[in-house]
Amino acid sequence: MSGIRGTASVVGVGLSTRWEAPGRTALELMAEAVHAALADAGLRLDQVDGLLTGTAMHFLPTLSVAEYLGIRPRFLDGTMIGGSSFVEHLIPAALALDAGLCDVALICYGSNQRTASGKLVSGSEPQPYEQPYEPRHPITGYALAAARHMHQYGTTRRQMAEVALAARRWAELNPEAFVRQPTSIEEILAARMVNDPISVRDCCLVTDGAGAVVMVRADRADDFPKPPAFLLGAAAATWHRQISAMPDLTVTAAAESGPRAFAMAEMSPQDIDVVQLYDAFTINTILFLEDLGFCRKGEGGAFVEDGAIAPGGRLPVNTNGGGLSCCHPGMYGIFPVIEAVRQLRGEAGERQIAETELALVHGNGGQLSSQVTAILGTAATL
Numbered sequence: 001m002s003g004i005r006g007t008a009s010v011v012g013v014g015l016s017t018r019w020e021a022p023g024r025t026a027l028e029l030m031a032e033a034v035h036a037a038l039a040d041a042g043l044r045l046d047q048v049d050g051l052l053t054g055t056a057m058h059f060l061p062t063l064s065v066a067e068y069l070g071i072r073p074r075f076l077d078g079t080m081i082g083g084s085s086f087v088e089h090l091i092p093a094a095l096a097l098d099a100g101l102c103d104v105a106l107i108c109y110g111s112n113q114r115t116a117s118g119k120l121v122s123g124s125e126p127q128p129y130e131q132p133y134e135p136r137h138p139i140t141g142y143a144l145a146a147a148r149h150m151h152q153y154g155t156t157r158r159q160m161a162e163v164a165l166a167a168r169r170w171a172e173l174n175p176e177a178f179v180r181q182p183t184s185i186e187e188i189l190a191a192r193m194v195n196d197p198i199s200v201r202d203c204c205l206v207t208d209g210a211g212a213v214v215m216v217r218a219d220r221a222d223d224f225p226k227p228p229a230f231l232l233g234a235a236a237a238t239w240h241r242q243i244s245a246m247p248d249l250t251v252t253a254a255a256e257s258g259p260r261a262f263a264m265a266e267m268s269p270q271d272i273d274v275v276q277l278y279d280a281f282t283i284n285t286i287l288f289l290e291d292l293g294f295c296r297k298g299e300g301g302a303f304v305e306d307g308a309i310a311p312g313g314r315l316p317v318n319t320n321g322g323g324l325s326c327c328h329p330g331m332y333g334i335f336p337v338i339e340a341v342r343q344l345r346g347e348a349g350e351r352q353i354a355e356t357e358l359a360l361v362h363g364n365g366g367q368l369s370s371q372v373t374a375i376l377g378t379a380a381t382l
Helices: 026-041 061-069 090-098 139-153 157-172 185-189 218-223 254-265 282-291 322-326 334-345
Strands: 008-016 050-053 075-077 105-111 193-195 209-217 229-238 274-277 358-365 370-377
Touching: 008 026, 008 090, 008 218, 008 334, 026 061, 026 105, 026 209, 050 061, 050 090, 061 075, 075 090, 090 105, 090 209, 090 229, 105 334, 139 193, 139 282, 157 185, 157 282, 157 322, 209 218, 209 334, 229 254, 229 334, 254 282, 254 358, 254 370, 274 282, 274 334, 282 358, 334 358, 334 370
Parallel strands: 050 075, 050 105, 274 358
Antiparallel strands: 008 209, 008 229, 105 209, 229 370, 358 370
8 A cells, every 4th residue: 555545434424505695794605514514424523533624715714714613623623735735634634544644634624715705715824026017817828728739739729618518418417506507609708808818717716615425444434334435546746836937838846746646556547537637727627637637738629529528428527517617615625625526426316427436536726726636536546
């Protein structure tokens, strides 16, 4: 066994699907998701002794969340690397469980961004070498990456629109998705331009909402009501903070985190049944499919054409509708984890992928800054 492969498992997941919740605080929404996840695992709140969380609204998030929930955890982790934080939290949770520092690890996140501000904001301090140019972050950073990819590899806006269309097709099958109405390539391409070449339909949603994940040691995995999802491999990588410091706008640190996660899991991209990517913008999906090894660099645009990642396509990607059509409450990273677990359990309803045993989750933070890859599997994959 390499690294933390198979040492910990997810035994509970929960959502607060109040994607538009006027009057609700981030902590209230988070608590709803936490109680749902604990009920899913058949556990009580007073059994939680490990807490991993982060928000863009609390200076001391682990303390604020622990106090609000009324728990006294003996292991705390408030790592904040943007939207990928909650995928990264799988790693210290597994390490803490394996070391006996806690027995029940809770990863949770909530936000009321939609009703509190109603805007897609970067949630970040100004970057000194970029602020003089008045960028519209985070959108400007992703527009730069998209423009460079188009210039270097011939990627088109229509190919980016295929990503948005696929996300919507999945959302149509998900009763919990925020936006489910049918759309078309033509409608997506006709959308208002925000930061050339990114239109409003290339951008993720702005919603409220929350998610929670409960983890235990693998030797306890069979003691819970639902089939466990085992953490087989996970890795994090970062190469820059500001988009202007990104070494190559067409290559993300997923090119590092992915191979390391696959090596730990003793798997390859060809083994994966479902893929859950952080799709803050349509270009993300194209970049990550390339960097994670599902296609060659520069071929991501062609890879997603003709419904290849939509229902019925050759690779199911973002089966809940993703950040583009399901939800995006400020940071999205915990939601791909939850969808992966549901797919591994066979609980995804109309969007369920048959015989799913391996799921890849990939989180992104900042402006393509932090990249975290995790591979989850059923007991058959141990």
